[in-house]
Amino acid sequence: MIRSALKRWAALTLVAVSTPALAQLYDGARLIPGDGGPAIESSAFLVESGKITRVGKRGEVTAPTGVPRVDLSGKTVMPNIISTHVHPGFQKGISYGASNYTREVILNDLNLALYYGVGAVMSQGIERGDLLLQMRDEQTAGKLGGARVLVAGRGIGAPNAGPGALAYKGIAYEVTTEDQIRQAVREQAARKVNAIKIWVDDRGGRAPSLSPELSAAAADEAKKHNLRVSAHVYYHRDAVGLAGARVDSFAHLVRDAVMDEPLLVAVIRNRVFVMPNMGGGERTTHTTPPDWWSEPYLVGLLKDTASPEVIERMKGLFAPRDAAVVERVRGIYRNVHQNTRRLNEAGARIILGSDTGLPDHLFGYAEQRELELMASAGMTTMEVIVAATSRGAEYLQLSDTGTLTAGKRADFLVLDANPLDDIRNTRRIARMFVNGVEIDRAALKASLIK
Numbered sequence: 511m512i513r514s515a516l517k518r519w520a521a522l523t524l525v526a527v528s529t530p531a532l533a534q535l536y537d538g539a540r541l542i543p544g545d546g547g548p549a550i551e552s553s554a555f556l557v558e559s560g561k562i563t564r565v566g567k568r569g570e571v572t573a574p575t576g577v578p579r580v581d582l583s584g585k586t587v588m589p590n591i592i593s594t595h596v597h598p599g600f601q602k603g604i605s606y607g608a609s610n611y612t613r614e615v616i617l618n619d620l621n622l623a624l625y626y627g628v629g630a631v632m633s634q635g636i637e638r639g640d641l642l643l644q645m646r647d648e649q650t651a652g653k654l655g656g657a658r659v660l661v662a663g664r665g666i667g668a669p670n671a672g673p674g675a676l677a678y679k680g681i682a683y684e685v686t687t688e689d690q691i692r693q694a695v696r697e698q699a700a701r702k703v704n705a706i707k708i709w710v711d712d713r714g715g716r717a718p719s720l721s722p723e724l725s726a727a728a729a730d731e732a733k734k735h736n737l738r739v740s741a742h743v744y745y746h747r748d749a750v751g752l753a754g755a756r757v758d759s760f761a762h763l764v765r766d767a768v769m770d771e772p773l774l775v776a777v778i779r780n781r782v783f784v785m786p787n788m789g790g791g792e793r794t795t796h797t798t799p800p801d802w803w804s805e806p807y808l809v810g811l812l813k814d815t816a817s818p819e820v821i822e823r824m825k826g827l828f829a830p831r832d833a834a835v836v837e838r839v840r841g842i843y844r845n846v847h848q849n850t851r852r853l854n855e856a857g858a859r860i861i862l863g864s865d866t867g868l869p870d871h872l873f874g875y876a877e878q879r880e881l882e883l884m885a886s887a888g889m890t891t892m893e894v895i896v897a898a899t900s901r902g903a904e905y906l907q908l909s910d911t912g913t914l915t916a917g918k919r920a921d922f923l924v925l926d927a928n929p930l931d932d933i934r935n936t937r938r939i940a941r942m943f944v945n946g947v948e949i950d951r952a953a954l955k956a957s958l959i960k
């Protein structure tokens with residue numbers, strides 16, 4: 511038992527940590543830069559010491575003498591996916607709860623993300639103690655693998671208005687005064703978090719919502735520490751207050767209504783990043799298995815990464831349920847869908863976020879589903895890719911990744927088909943590189959806890 515755990519630990523550690531090859535020319539692929547610029551058909555790019563140093567057309571970019579050339583003809587390359595709203599450390603196989611919040615389970619979530627092509631994630635505020643911060647720092651030091659993790663630390667809400675489930679009990683700060691919320695932000699800044707998370711929701715009437723004044727105080731205090739504030743939001747009225755409070759991002763969309771024109775204008779004017787988080791709700795709207803459940807590449811990835819018991823339970827969600835409940839969740843989802851569409855048409859800064867890590871909302875799988883849902887709400891495949899790469903990096907203040915352009919880290923996916931034709935082609939991962947080093951996906955798969 512101990513020996514097998516140790517063996518797995520060694521595999522997990524080795525999978526994504528090694529020294530970048532000195533130089534490599536990748537030649538012949540269609541290259542999607544991730545910044546919204548057009549794809550380069552038949553590209554070539556040079557990677558030196560983990561960084562992209564030159565990008566252009568095949569034949570224009572040549573390798574210096576002695577540099578190996580890798581033929582990627584027929585493939586498409588794009589930046590690794592960046593997911594801005596995750597909660598690692600709660601699900602271990604079939605079990606879900608606070609007792610799973612260990613190094614092993616967190617690393618497993620980060621490895622799962624990587625297996626599905628997700629190179630970086632932001633944990634949004636449900637974190638106990640310093641474990642995740644320590645793991646982030648070990649990654650920075652090159653001592654730990656998995657998708658690169660950024661940490662929002664301990665989130666802040668009004669009393670009883672933080673995340674409600676038992677697994678998350680006691681994690682959020684509960685504040686009622688401006689002094690308290692400023693103090694909470696200062697404490698988190700001192701712990702060197704990457705962002706501040708606040709919850710603004712009355713939780714169906716069970717609690718008071720955090721007021722716009724307190725949200726504004728959090729945003730003001732966070733700015734002093736160069737930290738972005740990410741706000742969980744549910745109601746239209748709270749979103750109006752939050753846009754005015756100058757928070758940096760909505761960690762969800764407005765769900766009780768279709769956003770009106772003044773709110774859209776405020777979101778655009780204040781340059782608020784928005785995470786649609788469509789997938790968690792969408793899956794509850796079905797009473798029979800939807801078509802997307804059987805999409806072969808998604809099925810393949812799920813079988814690679816989850817046990818039959820977990821898959822069976824996920825499928826069990828698509829069963830006849832109380833008609834009033836189904837009606838209600840469909841209404842909420844219609845609002846989310848409509849608001850994603852309206853925000854995109856208005857030119858809002860949409861980023862990929864899926865509330866990954868909620869029960870059976872698995873790392874990597876949730877992101878792959880979310881991309882498809884963003885496209886279903888009218889975003890072009892190029893817009894979805896930008897949201898999931900360069901704009902996510904901008905939100906996370908990661909200046910070294912998110913595009914395939916000179917000077918960035920060589921963080922990229924090699925796909926068997928073009929995601930500009932069909933966004934679901936991001937599931938057809940042939941190879942993945944992080945910092946110029948190829949991930950051993952077979953070893954990664956073998957190391958996963960199911």
Ligand SMILES: [Zn+2]
Nearest residue numbers: 595597634865
């Ligand atoms: Zn969340």
